[in-house]
Amino acid sequence: MLEVRHLSKSFGDRVAVADVSFVAETGRTLGLLGPNGAGKSTIVNIIAGVLRPDRGEARVHGAAVDSDTSPAKRLVGFVPQDLALYEELSALDNLRLFGSLYGLAGAELDARAASALGVARLSDRARDRVETFSGGMKRRLNIAAALLHEPRVLLLDEPTVGVDPQSRNAIFDTLAELRSGGMTLIYTTHYMEEAERLCDRIVIIDHGRVLADDTLDGLYARLPAHARPVQQVVTVRPTLESVFLELTGHRLRDD
């Protein structure tokens, strides 16, 4: 479980986060929604222990993330918005390095790296340099690097930016597996359809403040009556993505 209590953070005169609180239950996916500059990444960075809050705290299964070496950081996996990978190294070398930072070594590290490569569906490209990968492959490896130490909470900061539908679907499948395994996911995005598809609960943020914190149904219920979803008998039109996947297939395109 992740608890965020009264987080505030400013950069100079700019208030990035103002008194933000929310709770993410174990095995659930919490979406942080907001436009660009809303403060989503700042909140995620604070939970990851990358930024120090001016006030407030984040607790992972009761342990505060309050220092560089805080044990709580071992419970958190962080997938930054940027592709945080050493392009010059192979996928396997990247995973070995990031695993070493969490105290993994030897056979255990090798096993975890192999498993993470499997999750990212990159086992056959383990020894290739990351700079030779497509955008989708890098995104998947970016996620795999955060899974090596088997975190209890996974922070994903816009993890599908710039990927093709096949890779996005692969990422969604991976996230579904992780959640079913009991991992708590914190997912920031400004793609509403992703939030609708993945998240059990959604926190909408703007100007560093929480505007809403509820389930999808709860959020719909906040709308004025005339704007709420209604049950109708309609012909459901397929999405363009479904047409695209039907034509191009679901197989990953990593070449």
Next chain:
Amino acid sequence: MTHRLAAMRALVAADLQIFFRDRRSVILNLVTPLAIAGLFGMVFGGGGSAPAGRLAIAVVDQDGSAISRAVAAGLAAEKTLAVSSLDEPAARDLVLKGKVRAAVVLPPGFGEAAGRAFLRSTDRPRVAVLYDPSQAATLAMVQGLLTQHVFTAVTGELFSGDGGTRLIDESLASLDTQGTDAAVTADLRELLTRARSLNERNRSQGGAGTASGGGLSVPFEVGDEPVTSGSTPYNAYAHATAGMGVQFILMMGIEAGVGLLLLRRRGLWLRLKAAPLARGTLLTARVVSAALMSLVMLAVLYGGATLLLGVRVDGSLAGFLGIAVAFALTTAAFGLLIAALGGTPEATRGLAIFATLVMVLLGGGWVPSFLFPAWLQQASLALPTSWAIGGFEAMTWRGLGLAEALPTIGALLAFTTVFLVIAVWRFRWDVASR
């Protein structure tokens, strides 16, 4: 502690792996300094066995007298000069174009006037020395040699030349009209009379008769002795290797610093910071990897210089290694300082390279620092480059001992400490989120 060491080892290994995987970077960092050191060393005298280059000057003899011809001949006989005889416009043109370093213009009537001025302190002829202002050190050398040869030629003409008796007779005739003290006049008359007698005797013996023989000469000879480490001659490659080594290793330090800025830009810094590691561990790993890369570069550079350029550690090997380690740490701290103070990687790289080149120049890496003004030579002691280059020279061709290395090691470690303190103080740990 074990976890921290393992993490640090992994970070250092990754840095080294990246550094050595980039072939262009390896060539740039390992081969280029050796190649440029070879070039610089060759330009500045090579391994010590090659003869020194001769200074090109021109002599314009507008007089054509025995004295002026003797001066020209004397200069031409100097082993340090390559003398060409030209007219004044041609000589001026070549000086302007930098083809000759200086031109000596002996004006019409020079010999007569110089002989007369020697005896009576009358109006002295003016000899113009045209020189290349970019080679100002040449002027003093040419003036010194000119003075020597004019002195020899004029006295040679007076004591053994055909025109000498006439000049002496003129001086004798003018003694009574000068209004000097009678006793002084008597002494001068006797001196000139004996000089005339000497001239006649020299000419009657046949050998002399020109301005180039029988004159006064400089009353000493110079026996030059290069002071080096015993049997080893001065090796200009040793100086160049030190200078280029320091320069390129600092360049590598810049890249290490810029690499840290790129880590921020690429989001890797966030991932590293998200790991349960102390800040000190992350920064120490950067320092260690940069220092190891510096040491590898030094080892390859001096290994290559030993094999190819004949550079040897004739001094204390322990002192050399101590200086190498201290300079490697200074380089690593310099890189961290750059990362702490830098803005964008591109702007930081440009500014840091400029600063490094200036430091290497002032540290004597390109040209010997004795060419600098005295205040600048003192000021350069505030630069780590000056200490490092001087230290490596001291342990190689100068052949000095460990005791001479200790001040250099101390100075470099002091620079390291200052750089690290500022870097840690100014390092921006937090990155503003988007």
